[in-house]
Amino acid sequence: xxxxxxxxxxxxxxxxxxxxxxxxxxxxxxxxxxxxxxxxxxxxxxxxxxxxxxxxxxxxxxxxxxxxxxxxxxxxxxxxxxxxxxxxxxxxxxxxxxxxxxxxxxxx
Amino acid sequence: xxxxxxxxxxxxxxxxxxxxxxxxxxxxxxxxxxxxxxxxxxxxxxxxxxxxxxxxxxxxxxxxxxxxxxxxxxxxxxxxxxxxxxxxxxxxxxxxxxxxxxxxxxxxxxxxxxxxxxxxxx
Numbered sequence: 001x002x003x004x005x006x007x008x009x010x011x012x013x014x015x016x017x018x019x020x021x022x023x024x025x026x027x028x029x030x031x032x033x034x035x036x037x038x039x040x041x042x043x044x045x046x047x048x049x050x051x052x053x054x055x056x057x058x059x060x061x062x063x064x065x066x067x068x069x070x071x072x073x074x075x076x077x078x079x080x081x082x083x084x085x086x087x088x089x090x091x092x093x094x095x096x097x098x099x100x101x102x103x104x105x106x107x108x
Numbered sequence: 109x110x111x112x113x114x115x116x117x118x119x120x121x122x123x124x125x126x127x128x129x130x131x132x133x134x135x136x137x138x139x140x141x142x143x144x145x146x147x148x149x150x151x152x153x154x155x156x157x158x159x160x161x162x163x164x165x166x167x168x169x170x171x172x173x174x175x176x177x178x179x180x181x182x183x184x185x186x187x188x189x190x191x192x193x194x195x196x197x198x199x200x201x202x203x204x205x206x207x208x209x210x211x212x213x214x215x216x217x218x219x220x221x222x223x224x225x226x227x228x229x230x
Contacts (some may be wrong), residue, residue: 009224035155042204042220043155054218086155090215096171097157097215 002091004100011106018074021102024085026066030089032070034063037102038083046085047072074105082107110134112205112221120199120228126192130205130221131185138163138183143209145217146179146190148201156201160209161188195228202226 005023012018035043035051045054047063050070060075069080074081087100130144137144141169145160159169169177178191192199201226202225208218 010118031215035217042223043217044220045218048216048218050215088155088216090209094171095168099155099157102154 001094001096002098004087004089004098006085006087006100006103008047008101009104009106010106012074012077013108014077014079018067018077018079018081018105020072020074020085020087020105022070022072023068024070024089027066027070027089028066029045030061030065032065033088034061034072035086036081036083037071037086043086049091077107081105109202110114110207112207112218112219113179113201114205114221115225116203116224118225118227120195121230122196122225122228123194126195126199126226126228127189128203128205128224128226129182129187129189131187132207133186135207136217137181137186137188140164142207143168143211144181144188145206145208147206147217147220148206149204150201152196158192162211168175197228200226200228 012066025082037043046061050065051063063071082104086102111133113131129210140163143160144160154158161167167179176193181188202223204223205221206217209215
């Protein structure tokens with residue numbers, strides 16, 4: 001089955017840039033989606049189709065995808081960005097939808 | 109404004125069947141614009157896609173759950189449901205219903221319910 005690998009945690013100071021990676025075999029050929037989940041809340045879609053943002057998501061959130069790594073970039077990080085972030089793809093070979101294990105973003 | 113709301117028992121006995129419903133407002137399960145999904149999250153762990161259903165009744169299940177999972181639509185009530193049989197403690201999780209994928213093939217979830225915790229215990 002297809003595996004997505006995320007670092008368990010990322011730390012960043014306020015105002016700096018956070019990068020959350022998502023590794024997978026030839027992930028660049030797939031469409032990657034990113035979710036933000038704050039404690040006790042449902043996930044929220046923040047980036048879809050590698051780099052598009054749903055309405056209402058600040059342009060501080062951006063995404064890229066190439067080769068074996070997709071990246072969610074959060075610019076000018078704020079305390080309110082502290083959350084778990086999950087990447088997600090569709091594994092067409094196995095007809096399965098896969099989530100990464102999640103990355104806990106800590107704002108120092 | 110699209111909203112989804114899960115409902116069902118919070119406690120299920122081992123080996124029994126877990127049944128949940130998701131009521132949709134602000135959109136129609138029979139519009140054909142989206143599929144409708146279930147995703148779960150064990151306490152302290154990550155997300156697991158369970159399956160989705162289309163307005164035609166066609167279903168797509170996670171291969172790891174396929175033998176135990178049934179999803180259905182109740183269009184008259186604008187809701188959809190899941191049944192998971194032969195549950196064990198490993199099925200203890202927060203269960204989310206969500207809107208997505210789109211009919212155009214964008215396989216993500218743009219609206220989520222608040223989630224409901226289901227505990228499997230005797």
